[in-house]
Amino acid sequence: MSSRRSRATTVSEEEINELISRLQTLLPNAGRRGGNQASATKLLKETCNYIKSLHREVDDLSDRLSDLMATMDQNSPGAEIIRSLLR
């Protein structure tokens, strides 16, 4: 029973290492090497920070878009342009 469990743990460790290395290629500073546990925690932290920065970008862009659309509330000619984009 215990041997089966440790085998399962080994298999998922390999999978986790593979997933972590795939994650590394997505991060902005891809090209860093090192497969030990220390760099795995660093990589997870970088991933967290990266996701948070992406969230901030989405927030900023949504705000910009929202403000642009606010000009649609007034009947300006510029608003018609934006309306045509959304048609």
Add this chain to the structure above:
Amino acid sequence: MGFKQELLRNLLLSLRARAAEACSASDATTLQVRRRAVKRAADVAMAAARGHGRGRARWPKAILAAADTAPSSSSPAARGACSVRKSTACKRVARTRRCAAGTKRSVVRGGDAAAAASAVARRMVKRRTMALRKVIPGGHAAVDEASLLRETLDYVVHLRAQVDVLRRVAEAAVQRSSTFLLLQ
């Protein structure tokens, strides 16, 4: 239709519907409310576009579920729904933590010094994965590290695409309006 196209289509449909009701509605909607609505439209567009794609991911359902219960105005009923959802999420986190602790114990009992060292390292990784769970929609419900990492990979890829689509829409809108002004 590719993911980005579907995201764009969903987003534009939602924004157009929103714009239509904004014209008819009074000037009561504040800047904050409008911005939050666009942000939610972008997230729902992303989640809906991913839902139709190949493979299954948990985060789109989490986004759509959150969008359903999120208050569009700060009504007490909607706030109540949010708090109910939060307590369910806490229970799931507790259950996940217990499962993780069980796995750790069985490895250390293996006896090896190397196994103990890797257990310590794995504990550090667990701390990081807890932080990751908070930023991935529905991340608290991932049953193990591997599925959390798979969710993360999938989410990051689509999140980057969302940023790209939003940037293009914003730039296109700015370009068209400035072109129009130039021709005046």
